[in-house]
Amino acid sequence: MKEIFSIDSAVVYQEGKWKQRKQTVDMTDEHALPFITISREFGCLGYNLGQTISQILNDEFRHAPRWAIYERNILERLTEDMHISYELAETLTEKAKGSMADYFRMTFSKYPPEAVVYRKLVEIIRLIAANGHAIIIGRVGNVITRDLPKGYHVRIIASSEKKIQNIRNQFNVSRKEAKQILAHRGEERELFLLKRLKVDTTDPSIYDLVINTTDYTIEETARLIIKGMEFSGLTVNPD
Numbered sequence: 740m741k742e743i744f745s746i747d748s749a750v751v752y753q754e755g756k757w758k759q760r761k762q763t764v765d766m767t768d769e770h771a772l773p774f775i776t777i778s779r780e781f782g783c784l785g786y787n788l789g790q791t792i793s794q795i796l797n798d799e800f801r802h803a804p805r806w807a808i809y810e811r812n813i814l815e816r817l818t819e820d821m822h823i824s825y826e827l828a829e830t831l832t833e834k835a836k837g838s839m840a841d842y843f844r845m846t847f848s849k850y851p852p853e854a855v856v857y858r859k860l861v862e863i864i865r866l867i868a869a870n871g872h873a874i875i876i877g878r879v880g881n882v883i884t885r886d887l888p889k890g891y892h893v894r895i896i897a898s899s900e901k902k903i904q905n906i907r908n909q910f911n912v913s914r915k916e917a918k919q920i921l922a923h924r925g926e927e928r929e930l931f932l933l934k935r936l937k938v939d940t941t942d943p944s945i946y947d948l949v950i951n952t953t954d955y956t957i958e959e960t961a962r963l964i965i966k967g968m969e970f971s972g973l974t975v976n977p978d
Contacts, residue, residue: 750816750823756804757826757870764869766835766887772804772871773889773973775964776880778940781924782902783895783952784909786810789874791961800974802872809867810876817863824859827866839865842886881945882938891968894946895960898953947971 765771775792779785786808793806809817817823831839839862847858861883867873868884875884881892897905899921906917943949948967952960968974 750813750820753807754823754826757830760830760870762829762832764830764835765832766838766865766869769888771869771887771889773891773968774868774871774873774875774884774887775968776868776875776884776890776892777877778879778881778892778894778946779877780896780902782905782921783897784905784957785876785895787957788895788960788964789876791957792964793874795961795965796872796974802974804872806872806874808874808876809864814860814863817867818859824863827863827870830866830870835869879938879940882940885945889973891948891964891971891973892946893964893967894940894943894949895952896949897951901953 775789777785777789779788789808789810793808796802796806817827828836842865843858843862846861864875864880864883865887867875868880868887868890871889881890881894884890885892902921903914903917906912906920907914910917910920912920938945948964950960950963955963965974
């Protein structure tokens with residue numbers, strides 16, 4: 740119940756912000772708010788990293804609106820709830836809605852019928868990114884939002900040993916079980932989209948920053964990402 744309450748609280752908070760921004764978001768606006776996508780190898784604790792980044796940006800940088808994390812569970816809730824999806828879509832200007840329609844005409848026109856079920860997910864991710872101050876975990880977020888301004892795209896990797904240790908700590912399992920989880924865990928939805936988008940997520944050129952987290956703590960990794968954003972002009976140091 741705690742997880743569901745957390746998701747509900749996060750969605751309700753964001754819905755209020757989206758209502759305030761009705762028809763004000765231009766997906767090509769140079770004044771758009773920044774957003775982050777985090778692509779990760781399984782076992783690299785991407786959600787924990789996103790939490791730490793948002794905490795630093797909200798508490799130390801005091802950005803407004805506050806940064807929010809969007810991982811699988813929240814994205815699925817937004818995709819399934821038509822009312823919330825409508826509120827999010829209504830943040831776009833008429834010009835931005837046209838750009839969104841053009842994107843889908845170009846991207847999905849040649850896809851097989853089964854790809855339609857992923858269109859809503861792609862739309863939600865692009866709308867979230869366009870609204871800014873969002874940290875999008877996985878779901879090929881960097882591929883889906885690559886053409887949008889103010890995106891900072893990160894890939895985190897680690898040694899097999901570090902990933903096994905992370906999995907052991909996260910799931911409280913033996914080393915053998917952790918190795919099995921690492922070998923067989925996959926994201927069917929991501930694999931489906933990647934196959935049709937024809938993108939290699941291991942290609943470092945599609946990211947702004949790639950970090951080997953083997954020898955870094957989560958906080959150190961988070962601060963490296965924020966520093967990279969500063970160098971790119973995407974966030975302002977509070978000092």
